[in-house]
Amino acid sequence: MQFLSRFILFIFLFSFLSCNKESIRITPNDYHLMVDKLTEVMIHDIFSPPVASRIYAYPNIAAYQVLNSENGVYQSLENQLNELKNISTISFDKKANKQLAALIAYLDVAKEVVFSKEKITVFRDSLYNNWEQKNNTEFTASKKYALAISKSILEWMHADMYKETRTMPAFNVYSDxxxxxxxxxxxxxxxxxxxxxKIRPFVLDSAAQFKPIPPPKFSMEKGTPFHTELMDLYNLTNEIIKKGNDSEEVAIAQFWDCNPFVVVNKGHFMFASKKITPGAHWIGICKIATQKSNSDFEKTVFVYTKTSIAITDAFISCWDEKYRSNLIRPETLINKYIDEDWYPLLQTPPFPEYTSGHSVVSGASAEVLTDIFGDNFAFDDTTEIPYGLPTRSFTSFRDAAKEAAISRIYGGIHYNAAVENGLTQGINIGNFIIKKLEF
Known part of the structure; x- marks a missing residue:
């Protein structure tokens, strides 16, 4: 009888303690850790800038929806983003932790958008084990809610035409x-x-909605607008070269390079030098801004989500124009007609010139971040430190966007029109997203 009483008491105490474990504490830094891990895997896998923008957006949207599908701090994006509807109506379990569920949803979508799924899976499983040990009941309820939301996001993602574009014809480079x-x-x-x-935009009505004005008409005749821009670029870059590698222009060009396709030749070997993309740089600025402002978890997810949506739509808009105008790069013309020994400070990326992707993406990102944090949000940009480049300081997001845009001229890879019109294109996209989306 005494044994039975002790056994019952043990079961009671075990059940009591199990049901009264502390809630799993989640902080904004936990979310930064998710984003940083995804960036790490993306660099390893070497994704192009447009594809990388898509990879950032969907996990952020999944996490955002977990927080805001039901009684959230912000508005749900359901029926706001193109074709996003019928999100799982699973009721939120009071035993679940929304912030924890947001991390789980982020990881569930993240592993589906990269090549190295195992890197995300191993990372996820280590976190799962930790969370499960801390509070299995809360973890299980959070996971159930998260995966129901992420399942809906993945179904919506798979209908955005990405898979179809993988098998479409390559670009025909042969032409007179x-x-x-x-x-x-x-x-x-x-x-x-x-x-x-052809990728479905998130907010834009179509890829061509913010079609920029055409570039100056191609002409190698002296005095024409196009030839003048070409010669201005050639003369400017030569002046920069004379100043040496310690010049401010070189520092700016290198800081904003963000080219994941840089090819390095060493003897008979050729390999890629891995870097972040321009979109990833602005994702890094999101981290800097949210940390400086002491943003809470919900606002941190909101900032990443809104900015990644703007970045993705900016790439869709920019690439629509790139393959419409199909404009030749400065390097090709200068080597052929002006100076066969000239080469740009930065390696020319493998796609048409007009408009400048950095300019479009930076313009859009800066407008969104300015709308959130204000026009005089000064910050130290440490994004490039892991890649051997020093910190640069900016008085505002727009200040950073303007420098990112001009860096492409200093680097010798864009004409002035691509930079100026690209920045305008991005600003228009950013403002459209700000006005159309209700957060």
Whole structure:
């Protein structure tokens, strides 16, 4: 009888303690850790800038929806983003932890958008084990809710035409048109993502909604607007070269390079130098801004989500124009007509020139971040430290966007029109997203 009483008491105490475990504490830094891990895997897998933008957006949207599908701090994106509807109506279990569920949903979508799924899975499983040990009841309820939401997001994602574009024809580089883009050294890669305009935008009505004005008409005749821009670029870059590698222009160009396709030749070997993309740089600025402002978990997810949506739509809009105008790069023309020994400070990326992707993406990102944090949000940009580049300081997000845009001219890879019109294109996209989405 005494044994039975002790056994019952043991069961009671065990049940009591199990049911009264502390809630799993989640902080904004936990979310930064998710994003940083995804960036790490993306660098390893070497994704193009447009594809990388898509990879950031969907996990952020999944996490955001977990927090805001039901009684959230912000508005649900259901029926706001193109074709996003019928999100799982699973009721939120009071035993679940929404912030924990947001991390789980993020990881569930993240592993489906990269090549190295096992890297995300191993990372996820280690976290799962930790959370399960801390509070199995809360973890199980949170996971159930998270996976129901992420399942709906993945179904919506798979209908955005990405899979279909994987099998569409490659870009035809053969043409008698002297203005048409041609592959550039050292790898002479084909134009990447020529069908990216067919990807479903998140907020834009179509890829062509913010079609920029055309570039100056191609002409190698002296005095024409196009030839003048070409010669201005050639003369400016020569002046920068004379200043040496310690010049401010070189520092700016290198800081904003963000080219994941840089090819390095060492003897008989050719390999890629892995870097982040321009979109990833602005995702890094999201981290800096949320940490500086002491943003809570919900606001941190909101900032990443809104910015990644803007970045993705900016790439869709920019790539729509790139393969419409198919404009030749400065390097090709300068080597052929002006100076065969000239080469740009930065390696020319493998796609047409107009408009400048950095300019479009930076313009859109800066408008969104300015809308959230204000126009005079000064910050130290440490994003490039892991890649051997020092910190640069900015008085505002727009200040950073302007520098990102001009960096492409200093680098010798864009004409002035691509930068100026690209920045305007991005600003228009950013403002459209700000006005159309209700957060």
């Amino acid at each position: 048109d002297a203005s048409r883009w041609q592959p550039t050294p050292p790898a002479y890669m084909q134009g990447i993502e020529p069908n990216w305009s």
